[in-house]
Structure formats: structure tokens, C-alpha cells
Amino acid sequence: MIEIGKFQISRVEEVVLDEDPSLLEQFDHDVLARHRDLLVPDFFNPERNCFRTMIHAWILRTPDKTIVIDTAGGDDKDRPLSPRFHMKKTGFDTRLAAAGVDPEDVDLVLLTHLHVDHVGWNTKLQDGAWVPMFPNAEYVATRTELEVRDPERGARDRPEASWGPYLDSVKPILDAGMMRIVEGDETLMPGIDFVPLPGHAPGMMGIRVRDDGKEAFFIADAMHQPIQIHYPGWSSKYCENRDLATETRANIFRHAADEGALLLPAHFCGPMCGYVRPTSDGYAFEPPAVHP
Numbered sequence: 001m002i003e004i005g006k007f008q009i010s011r012v013e014e015v016v017l018d019e020d021p022s023l024l025e026q027f028d029h030d031v032l033a034r035h036r037d038l039l040v041p042d043f044f045n046p047e048r049n050c051f052r053t054m055i056h057a058w059i060l061r062t063p064d065k066t067i068v069i070d071t072a073g074g075d076d077k078d079r080p081l082s083p084r085f086h087m088k089k090t091g092f093d094t095r096l097a098a099a100g101v102d103p104e105d106v107d108l109v110l111l112t113h114l115h116v117d118h119v120g121w122n123t124k125l126q127d128g129a130w131v132p133m134f135p136n137a138e139y140v141a142t143r144t145e146l147e148v149r150d151p152e153r154g155a156r157d158r159p160e161a162s163w164g165p166y167l168d169s170v171k172p173i174l175d176a177g178m179m180r181i182v183e184g185d186e187t188l189m190p191g192i193d194f195v196p197l198p199g200h201a202p203g204m205m206g207i208r209v210r211d212d213g214k215e216a217f218f219i220a221d222a223m224h225q226p227i228q229i230h231y232p233g234w235s236s237k238y239c240e241n242r243d244l245a246t247e248t249r250a251n252i253f254r255h256a257a258d259e260g261a262l263l264l265p266a267h268f269c270g271p272m273c274g275y276v277r278p279t280s281d282g283y284a285f286e287p288p289a290v291h292p
């Protein structure tokens with residue numbers, strides 16, 4: 001667990017995945033050789049020639065609220081276009097309970113963006129219907145993300161098979177009246193602010209948590225691997241607008257280096273998070289002393 005003043009940060013793992021090196025198209029064996037100490041073994045598996053990617057949910061506790069940030073891939077979901085998320089039994093719900101999180105006690109579910117690997121546990125299958133996993137929570141998503149994923153609006157021209165995450169994991173929350181729609185630039189409560197991070201997804205928001213002179217910044221998929229700290233211009237193959245993602249990432253690195261903010265991306269293995277330290281020719285990655 002990591003403490004930022006009165007806030008406590010931990011996480012619940014869903015799965016660790018092999019990720020083909022094509023995740024970052026400029027990555028090659030010269031880069032691996034140059035940055036081997038950073039990458040192996042936490043972030044790259046040389047035997048299988050793949051990046052290691054984790055999917056997990058962050059748990060943020062305030063003195064009186066339990067907040068879940070993003071809800072991983074989910075179980076029992078029909079995902080014909082995403083075999084990695086198709087009809088899974090991940091055991092995430094059991095690990096959530098083991099981490100001391102009773103779904104009934106969760107007050108807020110913050111959705112940084114609405115990609116398949118961030119909304120799955122919004123709902124669970126019960127008697128053939130998708131019902132909210134966190135029955136007493138207010139879910140929060142940005143207006144832009146809700147618009148672009150909605151099959152009746154922004155996703156109309158996308159393949160029908162891609163509508164699953166919206167239809168089984170977002171729409172049931174909207175239908176239940178449990179979704180709070182935000183712009184992604186507001187203050188949630190004292191010490192917790194939303195920050196627009198467009199690029200990877202058009203309406204993606206980060207969550208900045210500050211207290212006692214310390215800052216933790218949940219940056220979702222603004223970066224996927226720490227090697228991007230050395231190459232801020234590298235966007236992942238999953239980024240919807242790579243130029244915008246690059247601009248957003250550069251802003252994040254500058255901010256993190258200036259403020260000493262702890263960055264918490266959505267998919268890091270190993271230490272799961274880290275600092276950006278200025279060097280003579282750019283930035284370097286520094287893992288935290290305590291892992292979440």
C-alpha cells in the first residue's frame with residue numbers, strides 16, 4: 001500500500017499478459033540491449049520475446065470513501081474481437097474480497113476511459129442479466145467517452161462485434177441511473193482532481209490525488225511501458241490518436257519531473273508505478289520505495 005497523506009492506494013490484479021513487441025512499433029533489440037536493466041525481468045520477458053502487461057484495478061481509499069479506478073476486463077464477457085477478454089473466469093472478484101473490498105461498500109467507480117480492459121467489472125452476470133458489480137456506487141465517466149462508445153452515436157460505424165463493452169458493461173450502469181457524466185477536468189473532492197489526458201482515447205481522464213505535499217497521478221493508458229520515459233514520442237498500437245497521445249505524455253512527464261509526482265499507469269508490471277527523474281539528456285524511470 002502507498003500513502004499520499006490521508007489517501008491510501010492499493011490494487012487488485014486481474015491478469016498478467018504477454019504483449020507482443022509490436023505494442024511499441026519502434027521497439028527493437030537494440031533498444032532492449034540499451035535498456036535491459038530497466039526492462040528485464042519486470043517489463044520484458046526475453047525468453048518469450050514479449051512485454052509483460054498487467055490488468056488490474058486501483059483501489060483508492062479516503063478517510064471515509066472507497067474508490068475503484070477502472071474495472072479491468074471482467075468475467076463471462078462475449079468478446080469476439082478480443083480473445084484475451086473473451087468468456088474469462090479471472091477470479092478477480094475473489095481477489096477483490098481477499099483485498100478487503102466488499103463491492104457493496106464501494107462508493108465511487110472512476111472510469112478513466114471506456115476501452116474493453118477498463119470497464120469489464122462494472123457489471124457481473126446474474127440470472128442471465130448484467131447487473132452492477134458495485135450496487136451502491138456512483139460510477140463516473142466522461143461525456144466524450146460515453147459519446148464515442150455508444151453504438152447509437154459515435155460507435156455507429158464501428159463493427160457491431162466491438163459494441164460489447166458498452167452494451168454489457170456501460171449501458172446497464174446508465175440504465176440503472178448510476179452513472180455520473182463529467183467533462184474530465186473537474187474536482188471530485190478536496191485533494192482529488194480529474195485531468196484531461198486525450199490521445200490514447202479521446203475522452204480519457206487522469207486522476208490526480210494530492211495531500212501533505214505529495215502527489216499520485218493515475219494516468220491510465222497515457223503510457224504502457226517505462227521505456228516510453230526515454231522515448232516520449234512512442235505511442236502504443238492501441239492509442240487512437242498517436243500525435244495527441246505524444247503531446248499528453250510529454251505534458252505528464254514534465255509535470256511529474258517538476259512536481260515529483262508518482263505516476264500510476266494502468267498496465268505496468270513490476271513496481272506498478274514510478275517517478276520521472278530529469279537526467280542530462282531527458283528523463284529516467286525510478287521505481288517507488290514501496291510497491292502498491
Ligand SMILES: [Zn+2]
Pocket residue numbers: 115117118221266267
Ligand atoms: Zn488499457
